[in-house]
Amino acid sequence: MSVKSKLVIPSDPERLVEVDAFAEERIAKLRFTQDQRDDIAISLSEAVNNAILHGNGGDIKKTVTIVLEERSSDLRMEVTDQGDGFAVEEVADPTDPENLLAESGRGLLIIRHLMDEVNVTPGKTGTQVELIKKYSNNT
Numbered sequence: 312m313s314v315k316s317k318l319v320i321p322s323d324p325e326r327l328v329e330v331d332a333f334a335e336e337r338i339a340k341l342r343f344t345q346d347q348r349d350d351i352a353i354s355l356s357e358a359v360n361n362a363i364l365h366g367n368g369g370d371i372k373k374t375v376t377i378v379l380e381e382r383s384s385d386l387r388m389e390v391t392d393q394g395d396g397f398a399v400e401e402v403a404d405p406t407d408p409e410n411l412l413a414e415s416g417r418g419l420l421i422i423r424h425l426m427d428e429v430n431v432t433p434g435k436t437g438t439q440v441e442l443i444k445k446y447s448n449n450t
Contacts, residue, residue, distance in 0.1 A: 314381045319374050320359075322367035322392075330359050330377060334388075337379050341386060342446050350425040351386065351444050357418045358390040358440045366392030366438050385427070385445040393437045 318333045320326040334355050338348050359375055367373040373393040380387040423429050428443035 312383065316379045316381075318377045320377070321371050322363045322369055322373045322375060323371055324360065324363055324369075327356055327359060327363075331356060333377065334379065337381065338386070341381060343386075343444070344447075347444060347447075351388075351442075354422045354425045354442055354444075355388055355390070357422055358388070358442060361418045362390050362392035362394075362438070362440070366394035368394065385443050388442040388444075389439060390442070391437055391439045395435070 316333070316337055318330065320329060331352060334352060335348075338351055343351065355377070359377060362375040363369060367375065375393075376389075376391045378389040378391075380389070419429070419431075422440075422442065426442045427445045428441070430441040432439045432441070
């Protein structure tokens, strides 16, 4: 059995506070350690920020949809923008020496490090990023 929650926000970085509150309320009751909750919060915030700034280009008329699905073995999060999509393989490697001082470009690297699974599905009407955090045996 799974429980889904959905939030739709305009592409406004100031709305990240609302996303954080939405996620925290739902994640607090799940079987994650505090460190895992922090990883989830950082990853979700990063994914939503990327959707706002890169996916939707900060266009306040476009929205970002966030879905949290509490499942028996994990938490699945989905962040979908209304941008033009992108080729994930074309994202610059933030660990490349010429990119180390870049102001952006580390979001996907951080998310992939903190989550158990990350799937990016680009499309002509937006990009969907799926984040999965599994319950560990010691929680």
